[in-house]
Amino acid sequence: MSTYQASKTRTQRAGWSVIFRHPAVVNPDTGKPGKRMRYGLGTRDDDEAEILVVALNAMLADERWWSASARAEASGRFPDRVVDIFFGPMTAEARDTRARREELLPLPSANEGYRTVLLLGTTGAGKTTVLRQLIGTDPETERFPTTATGRTTIADTEVIIGEGDYSAAVTFFSLxxxxxxxxxxxxxxxxxxxxxxxxxxxxxxxxxxxxxxxxxxxxxxxxxxxxxxxxxxxxxxxxxxxxxxxxxxxxxxxxxxxxxxxxxxxxxxxxxxxxxxxxxxxxxxxxxxxxxxxxxxxxxxxxxxxxxxxxxxxxxxxxxxxxxxxxxxxxxxxxxxLIGNIGELRRNRQSWPTSWVWSTGDRAEFIRQLRRFTSNSKIGFGRLLTPLVDGVRVRGPFRPAWHEGDTPRLVIIDTEGLGHTVDSASSISTKFTRLIAEADAVTLVDSSKHPIQAAPTALLRSLARTGHGAKLHICFTHFDAVTGDNLPTPADRALHVVKACDGVLARIGQDLGVFAERPLRARVRDASFFLADCHRKLNADDDELTVAEFRRLLESLQRSGDRPTLAETRPVYDRTNLVVAIRDAVEGFHRHWRAILGLTTSNEVDKAHWASIKALSRRFAVMNQDEYRNLQPVADLQAWLQDQVWLMIQSPVTWTAGDPSVDEKQAMYDELANRLSERVLALAHERIFAQRSREWNHA
Incomplete structure (x- = not known):
């Protein structure tokens, strides 16, 4: 049997800490008990620290304490800090930082007239720049949220446009x-x-x-x-x-x-x-x-x-x-x-910060204080907290100078870019799938210079197969870079950009059916917006066309979220077709991943490097994540299943009360796909992640 021993250590500037291997907590690197722990003892006194370490070693030496049920008895025999250090890791700490932000600064609901807008797009397309325009922050003096030429947005940024003071809730990655x-x-x-x-x-x-x-x-x-x-x-x-x-x-x-x-x-x-x-x-x-x-x-x-x-x-x-x-x-x-006494910084039992909240009526000071959590400025290197932040939620009277009318009731969510997937049939992250389901509008931000490449195509496919195509809005940025002798007018340039979508939509229709292609074509026609010079502060007089497009975008976003009334007639399906659909999906998924793992070869799938596979296994086993870069087994299984289920949905055997109209069929198919999508994702997560934790640890 292993012998467990605790030892104390201290840094140059902090109090004493204790380091030990925990006999009742699995080490994710080995899959066996003995995870390394390091906790602050809460004292700078050498003698007091030694007493606490001796008490902890007594617990490590006696197996009677190696169960969470022994905590009550231990509380009467050992110092409180030692009891907390030993038994705390046996109980999983809640890591849902979005739920934590919801407790600190709740999102308004649709009942309050709000619409939730999700911004998605490839890295560098200008997602965050569009957000700046929608909330009216100055790109020169305020620079919030942060932008750059490459990957910038890692933390989720959630902006609630509303009256009153400026408030913020910031959450951090776990230790x-x-x-x-x-x-x-x-x-x-x-x-x-x-x-x-x-x-x-x-x-x-x-x-x-x-x-x-x-x-x-x-x-x-x-x-x-x-x-x-x-x-x-x-x-x-x-x-x-x-x-x-x-x-x-x-x-x-x-x-x-x-x-x-x-x-x-x-x-x-x-x-x-x-x-x-x-x-x-x-x-x-x-x-x-x-x-x-x-x-x-x-x-x-x-x-x-x-x-x-x-x-x-x-x-x-x-x-x-x-x-x-x-x-x-x-x-x-x-x-x-360095935060000092500004706002409230909360910590967990390891003394690691979990959240920070603050409110003020001073907009300039509010933006300044947020920079420590969001900035990428080199002059702040060595003092910024940006990489440690996993989410920033703010609320305040944000509105652009060019907006006319009442303050728009919007919640705008900006998250990391879609990346640059090499396969247009690739799945999108499970995180994005969940956010899409919750949003009233999904705004794809894409560059007019090279529109609808692989990653945006993957997003369009996902919207189609899950019945969310009607949520789509497309902002084509860098519209000022679309030039040519054959494009003399803005209308010519806009038509040139939109035509790039034709081939992609046709391919989606070919793969997933006309009811997948149909709503996407309608949205490209009715909800495409062409934005030039977004990097600077816009003026209604000097930037008439872009401002007009932004105003049209705001109006469309505020009208989003309503779903059509379903017809009384219902589709009837043959259960056998569902069985066949699931079989085809699972076989396709296995072929795809056997090629990724190098067990077979495929002209359509590249073999992943062994180090990437190991990194993926580590994400599952250690970090509670279900993907690594473009390796997304949970998302892939969900996509394969959803594709086949969507094809089956469009082929009912009959209808209970006669055939509905085409529009009624579209609404019915979308509704079925919506409801099934959440269940399919939960199933994929359960089969690949939750039920395979031991195998992932072993890998």
Whole structure:
């Protein structure tokens, strides 16, 4: 039987903490009991900390306490802090941050006259820029929400347009999620060292997650450049370009973030880089020794992959790696101290922040304080909290200067981009599927320069097969970039953009039937909006056409959400057809994923790299997520099932009270698809995720 032992540790600036392996909590990296825990003891006194550690070791040594049911008895025998530390992890902590925001700042309902609008689009299409225009924030002075040329929006941004003060509810990623991604960064830095990358590239890899979702340099800074580094922002990737000698240090700005010296942080980052290099060398030497001469020189590719896989396994459970991660997490905690007494910062039992709420009547100050949670400005690097934020909900009297009439009653949700899927038949994230079902309007933001590429096509297919096609609005941004001698007028340019949809819609009709294509064509005709120069503040006189399009968009969004009355007649189906539809869907799903896993070959599906498959397994087992990049097994199963069910829905055997009109059929089919979609998604989640947790841990 394993012996469990707790030990105390402290950082340079905090009180004592305790580290131990928990005998009753599964370690997701091994699938066995013994997950590593680290909790603050709530004291700076050495003797008091020692008493608490002794008490915790007494509980670790006696199996009678290793059950949640023993908490009541333990409460009378051990210090409260020790009881909370030991029994707290046995009870899963609620992680639904959207529900937490709902408690702090509730969304208004349709009964109050509000409509919920979901903004979706590919990375860089201008989704957040459109949101800025709809809520009337100044792109020069306010810059809220944040925009950039690449992937910017990671946290969900929810804006409630309403009267009264400005209010905000911000929620944060859990400590486990942040720690897991930090460990990924340490691993990637070790791999960079193994590949022989220079020090600046190892440091960049350590601070910026490869998925571009967690840019920890926003929180910790870029580190102090060494004397031989050209620039803190110019890694070895640009060493031979003209940019290498043009690094410029960011001046200290954004006083609203507070003052913080980065000297200690930079020293820590250098120490972590040193340790990563040393750990990598040691681990690789051991792995190479274990491999020995089993592989010949002709097997170098296989050897390289085995070294990378072995390095991953070696580092995941290495105490030195955990200590490095702990030190970086402690640095991140310091950034929350910069908030001061503004608003209310709430923490969980691990003292990790879970939410922040604040209200004020001062719009300028409200926007300034939000920047620490939303900005990507380099002058704030080292003090920002942006990568740690998973959701921002705000409410206030936002409205654009060009809007006429009453304040629009809208809730606008902006989330991360759809990405750039290579297969137009790919599924969309389960997160988006759920948000679409809740929204009254879905606004696809797409570039006029290259409209309706793979990812938007996947979205249109999803809307069609789930019966949500009537929710579609399309904003074609960068309309000012559509030029040509054959396009002399705005009408010519608009027609040119819309024609790009024809082939996509025809293909959807071919694959999913006329009742999938029909509502989408109607929405492209009636709800397409052409937007130019959205990056700047619009003026009703100087930007007449774009302002007119935005006004038309607002009117359409406020009318959205109503569903047609269903006819009295009902479709009748043959159960056998449903069985066949499910069989075809499951077989298609298996073919698709066997090709992804490399078990078979397919001209339509690329084999995924082993590291991506391992990362997917880790998302399921450790992070409670059901996808990794474009690997989305739950979403894929839902899509395959929904496609086949949608085809079956359009082919009833008969109708109970005579054939309805085409419009009545459309309404009926959409309603059936709506209701089935939620059940199909729940089924896919249950079969692949919930019922397979042990297998995902083992993988």
């Amino acid at each position: 486990d999620e942040v720690t897991a991604h930090l460990q990924d960064c340490v691993l990637q830095a070790a791999l960079a060292s193994h590949r022989g990358e220079d020090r600046s590239e190892i440091r960049r890899t350590l601070l910026q997650h490869r998925d571009e979702r967690f840019r920890f340099n926003y929180v910790l800074g870029n580190g102090a450049p060494a004397d031989n580094d050209a620039s803190e922002s110019v890694s070895g990737l640009l060493a031979n370009t003209s940019f290498a000698s043009r690094g410029a240090a960011a001046d200290k700005g954004m006083p609203e973030l507070g003052e913080l010296s980065l000297d200690e942080t930079n020293q820590l980052i250098d120490e972590v880089v040193d340790r990563v290099i040393a750990i990598s060398d040691t681990a690789v030497a051991r792995i190479e020794a274990d491999l020995g001469s089993v592989l010949t020189d002709e097997d170098q590719l296989v050897r390289s992959e085995l070294v990378e896989e072995g390095l991953d396994e070696y580092l995941r459970d290495d105490d030195d790696v955990h200590r490095l991660t702990d030190a970086l997490v402690d640095e991140m905690r310091r950034r929350f101290d």
